[in-house]
Amino acid sequence: AQTVTQSQPEMSVQEAETVTLSCTYDTSENNYYLFWYKQPPSRQMILVIRQEAYKQQNATENRFSVNFQKAAKSFSLKISDSQLGDTAMYFCAGYNAGNMLTFGGGTRLMVKP
Template sequence: AQTVTQSQPEMSVQEAETVTLSCTYDTSENNYYLFWYKQPPSRQMILVIRQEAYKQQNATENRFSVNFQKAAKSFSLKISDSQLGDTAMYFCAFMKHGNYGGSQGNLIFGKGTKLSVKP
């Protein structure tokens, strides 16, 4: 079974600085997807970034980028130029590739990291 571990329950960063959130996972699969979701106080789950395991290039979305280390099973999220609106819970999630939908469409989530951006 796959597991996702986020070792930092809480983090804080000053506005405009850079912060990195850690995520490690355990799987025997070779093809899979990794995601970071953001959950602000509104409780809405918002997709931040997505990485396909077969792609060596790290995904980037504006101020958000990942450091994907497949051999180490590590998938960290870097937030540059942190903004007050980045304050949220961040969840790392894993999904097996293959038969879309069904059990292989199931997202496996970590327990989350609470990020606070301070002015």
């Protein structure tokens, strides 16, 4: 993705509730992958979920799922049954034509007990 935009700088959710983080992107590629990475406070960034553009089925990893709308260039992350350990910065990302991973500005998610 040449550009990745996350429009929600901060969000909060009550423990056990569901939250959706938004991401839009722009790309001229026909095939591409999109990613959500999680960066917990003072810990390393880890991959949450990955979606291939050619796959119509939305990716799911346990409590994490995506809503991939290719025509709208939208790639949102849904976290179900939120847990305190989900508190983190979440980054949407995609590779550009030069194989560089481009990140959005991030969404800070706070899960409240």
